[in-house]
Each structure stands twice: as structure tokens, then as C-alpha cells.
Amino acid sequence: MDGEYKADRALSEAERLVNVRYLGHCLHENRSVWNSRTMGWFSRCRDCRVEIQVDGYTQAKHLPADVLAHAWSQEHVKTAASPVNGAQLRYALEREGWRVQFLGVDGRTACEVRKGGTSWRTRFFDTQAEAVVEAGAMTLRNYTLNPCAKPSNLVQSPH
Ligand SMILES: [Zn+2]
Structure with missing residues (x-):
């Protein structure tokens, strides 16, 4: 458990450093968000161009901030x-x-x-x-x- x-x-803090420096992960906070009518919500990092698709919420008019934050946190490998x-x-x-x-x-x-x-x-x-x-x-x-x-x-x- x-x-x-x-x-x-x-x-x-150690993971944050090695993930960025040695593993090339994105931990920036500078992101754009957009909705594709057919594919749902996407977000892209303006600093390093990493792009994610947010699962679910395809029909939602607005993407809640916590949902977006959680989607990005999935990229944050422990x-x-x-x-x-x-x-x-x-x-x-x-x-x-x-x-x-x-x-x-x-x-x-x-x-x-x-x-x-x-x-x-x-x-x-x-x-x-x-x-x-x-x-x-x-x-x-x-x-x-x-x-x-x-x-x-x-x-x-x-x-
Ligand atoms: Zn980034």
C-alpha cells in the first residue's frame, strides 16, 4: 500500500529536477487550451510544445481548471x-x-x-x-x- x-x-523536488533535466519531461505552467469539435479538449505547453489530449469532457463547453491540472499531472511521472x-x-x-x-x-x-x-x-x-x-x-x-x-x-x- x-x-x-x-x-x-x-x-x-528531486523528482522535479531529474524529470526535467534528465528525462525531458514538461513541468511548465505556460499552457494553451483549445477545443476541437470532434476530438475534445487539448492543451499544449508554450515552452516545450508538449501536447496532451484531455480524456472525457468532449461535450463540455468549458474545461474545468482542476480537470486540466489533473490531466497534466498524469504527465508528472513519480x-x-x-x-x-x-x-x-x-x-x-x-x-x-x-x-x-x-x-x-x-x-x-x-x-x-x-x-x-x-x-x-x-x-x-x-x-x-x-x-x-x-x-x-x-x-x-x-x-x-x-x-x-x-x-x-x-x-x-x-x-
Ligand atoms: Zn513544457
Whole structure:
């Protein structure tokens, strides 16, 4: 049931970053919406041109905002909740030159990624997918770990 719950949650910040950067998903909010008389409602992202068709509502004169938001949310893949999507992310990282390794201890998994002189290792997670999402996010400059978690890394001024 835990997996079901995860599939319904919002995207984590790590997923949002790796989905856009490594998997090429659309998470923009700049969308056009139109109705085709025969085919129903469509929406297209003005930024990256991804287009979706909204199921149902073919006869509706107006498309409710929540229906549109939900249709787009179907595009928002919870990468950490699926072994298949986690594997896709691993391949995407490897294509960009990252060496990806998993470390298993007591049924939990950490992920280490290494490229040149740079390496990142995650904490331990229940699944490889969760670990590789965290590792992928750590390779991105704008991903911030829990700001309170790493006081030892802060360089403080001496006065
Ligand atoms: Zn887009």
C-alpha cells in the first residue's frame, strides 16, 4: 500500500529536477487550451510544445481548471516510485557520463554516481529508484539538500 500512496503524492523536488533535466519531461505552467469539435479538449505547453489530449469532457463547453491540472499531472511521472522509471533515469545518467553504482545494506539501497573527479553518494533508501533519483538530483547544481542537514560543510567567517 505504501507504493500506492507514493504514486498519488506530489512530485518531490528531486523528482522535479531529474524529470526535467534528465528525462525531458514538461513541468511548465505556460499552457494553451483549445477545443476541437470532434476530438475534445487539448492543451499544449508554450515552452516545450508538449501536447496532451484531455480524456472525457468532449461535450463540455468549458474545461474545468482542476480537470486540466489533473490531466497534466498524469504527465508528472513519480520517478522514485517506479523501478522502470528509476532505470530510465539510470540510463540517462550513464548517457551523460555518470558511472552509477548501487550499494545494498540490510535490504536498503544507496546510490553512488561518479564522473571524473566528482562523486555523490546518497543516504540509504528502500528502493533503487528512490536512491537513483536522489543521486541524479545531487548532480544538479540547484538541488539543495535539507538546509539544516549539513552544518559541517558551511564555511563560516572567522569573526
Ligand atoms: Zn513544457
